[in-house]
Amino acid sequence: MAAPIAFSAPTIAQNYQPRIPTIDELPEGVGREEVFYTCTACHGLDVIKAQHKDEAGWDEIVDYMITVQGLFPPTPEDRARIVSYLAANFPPLPAAPGYTNPFLR
Amino acid sequence: MSLSEMNSAESMNEAAASRLDELAAIEVGRRGFLKGASLAALGVAAGVGLPRAASAQAPAAPPAAAAPAAPAPFNFPGKDPGLVSLGDNPLNVETPAAMLDDDTTPASKFFIRTHGINPEMPADPDAWQIVIDGEVDNPLTITLGELKSRYENVTYRMVLECAGNWRSFFVPAASGNQWTTGGVGCAEWTGVRLRDVLNDARPKASAIYTAHYAADRHLSGEADRQALSRGVPIAKAMDEYSLIVWAMNGEPLPSINGGPVRLLYPGFPGSASEKWIQRIQLREVVHDGSGMTGLSYKLPINPVVPGTPAADIDPATFAIIENMPVKSLITSPAHGTTISGNRIELRGAAWDGEDEVASVDVSIDGGVTWQPVDLQAPRNKYDWRRWTASVEVPAPGYYEVRSRATDSNGRSQSIVPTNWNPSGYGGNSIRQVAVLVTA
Structure with a gap:
C-alpha cells in the first residue's frame, strides 16, 4: 500500500533534482580540484567515495568514464593527479586477517 | 593545471x-x-x-x-526516511532488510535505481507514447491510455531486483553502487503483457532480441548518449509475466520508480525492466545499447581471480545475466535487536529468478545446525515467498541468525561471496542479523 503522500503532491514528489556538490566535501590534497571539476560535471561525489581502489583500479575507472560514459579525456598530467589523489584518499579496503589469496596481485 | x-x-x-x-x-x-x-x-x-x-x-x-x-535521514517525497541513499547523482537508494517486512513492499519503501537524468511525470500520463518497431511487419505507436483499454490488464506480485544487489560483500570491493541487500522489492504490478502488444506489431522471424529506449538522459546531458538501453531475448519478451506496467500496488507508478510506464521482466536483472519506456525495437542481433556491451550485466563463464582488472578480461568469457540467483533475508527482527525470553521469532522473504524457492532454513550457530522455516505459497511465479520461524535458543546471549534459501534445482545461497567479477554481479551469499537475547 503506497503512502498517501506519494500521490498527494505528485508534481514535487516526481521531480528529483540532485544537489550540487561542493569541493570541500572532498579531502584536501593535490588533485582535489582536478577530481572535483572532472567528475562532478556529470555525477555526484557519493559514488566516488563508495569505491575502494588502488591506482591501477582508479585508472581503470577513468578509462571506463572516457570510453563508455563520454568523459573528455583529461591531459596525462591531470589524469595522473586524478588517479593518485583517488588512490590516496579512497584506497582498497584492508583485507580480512587470517587468509591471503595467493593469486591476488 | x-x-x-x-x-x-x-x-x-x-x-x-x-x-x-x-x-x-x-x-x-x-x-x-x-x-x-x-x-x-x-x-x-x-x-x-x-x-x-x-x-x-x-x-x-x-x-x-x-x-x-x-x-x-533520506528525504524524498513519498519515500520512507528510513531508506538509505547510496548516492544522490545518480540517485540510488536501498531498503534496509527490516523495512522489507511487509508481504507486499509499499512504494514508499521500494528501492530506487537510476542511471541518468530522470524525466518528469507528464501532465497527461495517458498520452505517453510507446513505439514498437524494428523487425516487425506492423510498426506501432501506442499511447498509455490505449494500452490500458486495448489489452487485457493483469496484476501480479513480483520481485524486482537490481543486478548489483549484494555487491558490497565482494572481496576485493567490486565497482559500482555498493548495494548491501536492499536493491530489491516485491510489489503488485499492473499492466499488460508485452507479448500482446508485440504480437499486434507482428514480429518477423528475424526478431531475436529487444532493444529498449527510455526517456531518461545520460548524466553528461549529451543527447546522443543513452543513460541505459538494455534488451532481452525475444522468448523472455514473449513470456506471460513480462509486462508493460503503469501501476504499483494499485496506485499510479511513481516517477522515480519509472512512472508513468515501465517494463517489468521478473527474474532478470532489474536494469532490463526499463523505466520511462518510450520505444521497444525488435532486433535481429543481441542488442548493443548502453548496459549491453563489455562486461555490463554479465557474469564469468570462466571464473576469474578476484581483483582482475576489467581490461584484462575478454568479454567473450562472460555471459549476459538472464537469471537472478536464489536469495533470502530475515526481515524481523532487525539487525541489532535485543529481545527477552528463550525464543527468537523470525520473519523473512525468499525469492529466486527463473527458478522457484523450494525451502528456507535458518541457523543460530553459524551453520552448524539448520532448521526449516514455514514457507508461504507464492501468489504467482516470480512472487517472493514470505516465511516465519520460531527458534529456541539454548541460553541467553548473543546470536547471529542466518537464513539460507534453496531453489527447485537444489541450488542454495553461497556460504561466502563467490564468482567474483569486476562489477560485482550475482552475489547471493548467506546474510545474518545479530540478536541479543536476555533472560
Missing part, C-alpha cells in the same frame, strides 16, 4: 551548470515550486547544499560555505 586545462575543466562544468540552470528554469517556470515547497520537501537536508533548482535563484553560493555533509 594549465590555463587551457583549467578552461577545459571549467567549460565542462559550465556545460553541466548550464544544463542545471535549464532544468531549474523549466521547474520554476512550470510549477513555481520554489514558492510552494520548503527545501526539506525538495529532499535537501539543511546545510549540505542547495538543490539545483535553487541554484538558479542563488547562483553565487560559495563552494566553501557549506558545512561537511552529515548523515541525514
Whole structure:
C-alpha cells in the first residue's frame, strides 16, 4: 500500500533534482580540484567515495568514464593527479586477517 | 593545471551548470515550486547544499560555505526516511532488510535505481507514447491510455531486483553502487503483457532480441548518449509475466520508480525492466545499447581471480545475466535487536529468478545446525515467498541468525561471496542479523 503522500503532491514528489556538490566535501590534497571539476560535471561525489581502489583500479575507472560514459579525456598530467589523489584518499579496503589469496596481485 | 586545462575543466562544468540552470528554469517556470515547497520537501537536508533548482535563484553560493555533509535521514517525497541513499547523482537508494517486512513492499519503501537524468511525470500520463518497431511487419505507436483499454490488464506480485544487489560483500570491493541487500522489492504490478502488444506489431522471424529506449538522459546531458538501453531475448519478451506496467500496488507508478510506464521482466536483472519506456525495437542481433556491451550485466563463464582488472578480461568469457540467483533475508527482527525470553521469532522473504524457492532454513550457530522455516505459497511465479520461524535458543546471549534459501534445482545461497567479477554481479551469499537475547 503506497503512502498517501506519494500521490498527494505528485508534481514535487516526481521531480528529483540532485544537489550540487561542493569541493570541500572532498579531502584536501593535490588533485582535489582536478577530481572535483572532472567528475562532478556529470555525477555526484557519493559514488566516488563508495569505491575502494588502488591506482591501477582508479585508472581503470577513468578509462571506463572516457570510453563508455563520454568523459573528455583529461591531459596525462591531470589524469595522473586524478588517479593518485583517488588512490590516496579512497584506497582498497584492508583485507580480512587470517587468509591471503595467493593469486591476488 | 594549465590555463587551457583549467578552461577545459571549467567549460565542462559550465556545460553541466548550464544544463542545471535549464532544468531549474523549466521547474520554476512550470510549477513555481520554489514558492510552494520548503527545501526539506525538495529532499535537501539543511546545510549540505542547495538543490539545483535553487541554484538558479542563488547562483553565487560559495563552494566553501557549506558545512561537511552529515548523515541525514533520506528525504524524498513519498519515500520512507528510513531508506538509505547510496548516492544522490545518480540517485540510488536501498531498503534496509527490516523495512522489507511487509508481504507486499509499499512504494514508499521500494528501492530506487537510476542511471541518468530522470524525466518528469507528464501532465497527461495517458498520452505517453510507446513505439514498437524494428523487425516487425506492423510498426506501432501506442499511447498509455490505449494500452490500458486495448489489452487485457493483469496484476501480479513480483520481485524486482537490481543486478548489483549484494555487491558490497565482494572481496576485493567490486565497482559500482555498493548495494548491501536492499536493491530489491516485491510489489503488485499492473499492466499488460508485452507479448500482446508485440504480437499486434507482428514480429518477423528475424526478431531475436529487444532493444529498449527510455526517456531518461545520460548524466553528461549529451543527447546522443543513452543513460541505459538494455534488451532481452525475444522468448523472455514473449513470456506471460513480462509486462508493460503503469501501476504499483494499485496506485499510479511513481516517477522515480519509472512512472508513468515501465517494463517489468521478473527474474532478470532489474536494469532490463526499463523505466520511462518510450520505444521497444525488435532486433535481429543481441542488442548493443548502453548496459549491453563489455562486461555490463554479465557474469564469468570462466571464473576469474578476484581483483582482475576489467581490461584484462575478454568479454567473450562472460555471459549476459538472464537469471537472478536464489536469495533470502530475515526481515524481523532487525539487525541489532535485543529481545527477552528463550525464543527468537523470525520473519523473512525468499525469492529466486527463473527458478522457484523450494525451502528456507535458518541457523543460530553459524551453520552448524539448520532448521526449516514455514514457507508461504507464492501468489504467482516470480512472487517472493514470505516465511516465519520460531527458534529456541539454548541460553541467553548473543546470536547471529542466518537464513539460507534453496531453489527447485537444489541450488542454495553461497556460504561466502563467490564468482567474483569486476562489477560485482550475482552475489547471493548467506546474510545474518545479530540478536541479543536476555533472560
